[in-house]
Amino acid sequence: MVRALRARWRAGGQGKPRMTDKSKLPSRHVSVGPSKAPQRSYYYAMGISDEEIRQPFVGVASCWNEAAPCNIALMRQAAAVKRGVREAKGTPFEFCTITVTDGIAMGHEGMRSSQCRP
Numbered sequence: 001m002v003r004a005l006r007a008r009w010r011a012g013g014q015g016k017p018r019m020t021d022k023s024k025l026p027s028r029h030v031s032v033g034p035s036k037a038p039q040r041s042y043y044y045a046m047g048i049s050d051e052e053i054r055q056p057f058v059g060v061a062s063c064w065n066e067a068a069p070c071n072i073a074l075m076r077q078a079a080a081v082k083r084g085v086r087e088a089k090g091t092p093f094e095f096c097t098i099t100v101t102d103g104i105a106m107g108h109e110g111m112r113s114s115q116c117r118p
Contacts, residue, residue: 056090
């Protein structure tokens, strides 16, 4: 996805980023126009620049946690994805979601749906 986004930003193969027309992007609902000044004030409070607000917003989902070894590296992976989004002239927003830790929850009543049964 990052490569595709980067390719869309190239201007005539010259490698120069061009401005995005956000008129068709969902992020326009919270970033474009005079009526969205209150929303932009929140982005400014988060340290986001005018240039970053003009770029496409890209959500980066992560289920990082410290509950199991399989999830411990996910924060680093999300950071790498965010770097790629920035390189492609997007503005990344990381958010967390839930995860299932099968190794710790095996045999628990709540895990019956994720375990294979004969």
